[in-house]
Amino acid sequence: MSDSENVRHGPVFTQEPSDSIFPMSTGDKLVFINCRAKGNPPPHYRWKVDGRDIDTDSDSSYSLAEGNLLINNPHFINHGGVYQCIATNAFGTIVSREAKVQFAFLQNFSRKPRNTVTVREGQAVVLLCGPPPHYGEMKYSWVFNGQRSFLQQDARRFISQRTGNLYVAKVEASDEGNYTCAVRNMMTNATVFSSPTPVVVRRDVVMGEYEPKIEVQFPDTLYVSKGSSVKLECFALGNPVPSISWRRADGNPLPGKIKINHSTGDLEIPYFRPEDAGVYECVAENSKGRNAARGQLIFQNVEHLQWTQILKDAHMAIDANLQWECKAIGKPKPRYRWLKNGQPLTAKERAHVDAGRLTISTIRLSDSGMYQCVAENEYGSLYASAELKVVASPPDFTHRPVKKSTVIQRGGEVVLECRPNASPRAMISWWRGGELLRNSKRQMILEDGTLRITNISKSDEGSYTCVARNHFGASSSTGSLVVKEPTRIIVPPLSSDASVGQSLVLPCEVSSDSSLSPVFKWFFNGKAIDFRRQEHFEMIGGGFSGDLMVRNIQLRHSGKYVCMVHTEVDTVSAASDLIVRGPPGAPEDPIVTGITETTVQLSWGSGPDNHSPITMYIVQARTPFSIGWQTVKTVPDSVPGQMMHATVKDLSPWVEYEFRVVAINSVGVGEPSMPSKQIRTKAAAPKVAPVNVSGGGGARGELVITWEPVPEEQQSGEEFGYLW
Structure with missing residues (x-):
């Protein structure tokens, strides 16, 4: 078992009862309503139904299996209702959400014979089903003359799925016979049949034609929630048999997803959306006239409740102030109420409730327990629970004693913490030897009990004792303060420069307290130097000296060097810049223009001077007849470093040339540029016999x-x- 499982705490639901409809059928039946909670010690359970306590000892219908409620041989009337699970342990009580439990059932029809219905041919007739007591979704059908198949609906005959009644718009001679209403429970699958209703058709007098009369219509106002399916019934009596059509009274077209059963006139809107709301009109027409019925579908904006902020367990010291807040969203907007140990929490002298916010000032031991915030509206409720543990104990330094030894530099600042476990919070005092410390210019006891001493001197060394007191007792803890001389860098590295290939030493020497052992670290351009991996760097010296030797310096070693020295009490550092001078970089992009028989104009861009100004440039050329690159004559003879163009002279006519430029500074000769594009000098008369x-x-x-x-x-x- 883990430490978290060993912690003693109040009950927390892991499974709560939910709204349920159980199918009722014959024979023995056992119904489970789930409830489970964790807690240490394990909680015990009890249940309520419709606000009344269930006594499982005296009522044999009910029994408990762990937290679950078992209903033995449930009765659809006696055992339907609103159930609530209650879990309790030594730390308090919580109640579950309320769950509506119902039973789907269907009783038998009365066997009493039904009266004969006499009707004239051409007249309309309505046969009442009169279903027996039932609950759950029902499907209504009719049987004619005991036939095996159910009566088929058409434009003349209609069965309402709201009432079960059979409507015949215009009776024909063939309609004479016995009619039986069949009712099927869609959950239990049980079907019951009524006594037959005999129908006699009088043929001596035929009913004349008459205008439609809408006998079955949907409600004047119907509230529909998003995503639900709506079925509207409309059926008219009349002779001739009326036709049924649908339209929207506002002139908008019917939604494309609408399904219309043209034989019965039903209209179905699946997945209702806000734009489907409006006034719908059913129109019945025949040759004698028309009749219309209207009803309004109103979008009901319902959003399920959900938490956006819930409660967290609080372990608080006595006399502290508690503030809890829970927030839920939903439509309609939720209301809030609070429970303590399953009972309504009423505002008292120290407790204040403001919707989803609960505040209790100056907490007492009696305030410990399980609290629940309930958010609810007309369509549901949410329960959030949390435990308040009020802790009362004397000061205890076991887990957080004063630091045994604190070493600080002279002139520095020290903070000695005093943080005992105590409830309520302890009053703190500090002692040095037998002397009570008071606030002064250099030493201050902060509100949380911390002792702060600034501008430390050698005389501040010694033992410091924190004494903590509350209503339940006192305790103390002692630590020592040791003062050391501050560390100073007496020989810092100096900014310097060097040429490529040279070596130099950057010094770093400190004066420090003789009892301390300084640790030297060097940083190059912000990164610590790893002496094991970088062959150019070596730390030399020892003790209070940690000089840096840089061997065979390269251009990449230019940058900022920092010597950082750590001791037990302080850290100091000094920085210097190293400039590495080297031969110039390669000039850029030589371009040839102004080509004649023996001269060209050459220009280029300057490359990096590598911290030493360029003093001159030389121009080199290459032909298919030369061995490598040869220096050529230019105007001026010596091209100065600030000049980036020259005239190349004494070239041979009608020869292919490439040119490149080399920069020179005081350190040496740099890398040559990339070759120019190959060109050919112009032709001339031969000058050589x-x-x-x-x-x-x-x-x-x-x-x-x-x-x-x-x-x-x-x-x-x-x-x-x-x-x-």
Whole structure:
């Protein structure tokens, strides 16, 4: 069993009785009405019906099975009613919701013979069913001359499911015979039959034609709730047999979901909605005239009750003030009432009820018990329950003693808590040795009993005792206060700069109370440095020194460094900035314009200077004939760091070139930019003649001339050739 199950508490319903209709049938019958509650100690139960206590000892019809009520051989009249379950244990009593219990039954018809009905041919007739006592949904039918099948309804014959009566609009000769009303209980499935009603049709005088007369119609006003199904009956007597039609009196069309039985004239509206409300009209017509009947369907805006705020158990000290509130929503708007231990709670000197709000001031032990808030309207009720435990006890420091030892720095502030369990709340006083402490400039006893001392000095060291008293007794708890010298950083890290590849030490040295052991932590850009994983960082020193060594510094090590020192009594920190200088980053987006035979205009964007200003740029070029990148001549010869364009000169005509730019600062040469788009210089007349020209040999009359060809990169244009 868990601790929560071991806690002693009042009863709480886990199952409550609900509205029920039980079918009645012959033979022995046993009906259960459910009720179950948890509690420690386990609750015992009793029941009420229609407000009267049920005595299960003297009334053999009733018995209990745990909390459930058993009804033996129930009688549909004697045992129908409103039932309520009541659960009680040592902490109080709660009552369940009220449950309406009914029994579906159907008694037999009287066997008394029925009178003969004589009617003229062409006349209308109404045969009364006169059903016996019953409860539950009934279905009415008629049997003609003992036939196995029930009489079929049509435009001439109609059976009302409200009264069971049979209506014949115009009697024919074939209608003569015996008529028996059959009533079926839809819950018990029992069917009973009336004595036959003989009908004699007089043929000597035939009834003449006459205008319709509506004999069966729905109520003038009908309230309908959302989602329910509505069936409207309308039937007229007349000769000729009248036809039935429906319309809305406001001129709006009938809803498309409406079902009309054209043979009987019934109209059914399933799933009623607010827009279905209005005045409905049934019209009966024949050749002699018309007759109409109206009725209004009114939307009944009913919403089930539901809680939006319920009660919570309250364990409160004696003399405290209780405020409980419950809230429910529903239509119509709910009313509230309150119960204590199952009985109506009346406003008294200390108790005040305002709808769903209950307040009790200066609680006493006698106020302990089970309370219930009941929200109700015409269509139902909700019960919310909670337990009020009023606690009365002397002060007890067992679970929350004064802290045994509190260490604080000189000049700091200390808060010593005194929080005993006590009901009612204890009066608190503080003592140092044998001296009663009083409020002063530096020390103050707060309303909750906490002792606060500011600007602590060495003289404040010692033992402090909290004494707690209430009506039921007194108790005390003692703790000691130890004052230490504050920690100070005497050699802080200084903001500095370094070049990539160098190493440096950021110092952090403290002075602290000799009895304390400071713990050093370093943070880089807000994140704690993990010395086990970061090879560039190392903590050096020891004791009251925790210097940070940064080895082989890289650009990414620029940022803010914080040395944080923790001791048992305080925390101090110091910060510094480290700037790492490195060769410049790569220039951006070199663009070539102004292309001639031997020059181009080149421009670019500056890259990062990495904390050291760019002093100059150099331009490099690459052709299909060069080995890698070569530095080229520019105007100006040396491009200064603040200039981001230059003219590249002394290029070869009609050669494909790519260019890139390199930045230089005092730290070194940076990374080159990305290459520019490949371009070709314009063509020009060749400026280089063939070399090593010689002649000789050959046949008589011939001269063979030889030379070294001009290199392709010096041919200066297309269709290069030699002329002699």
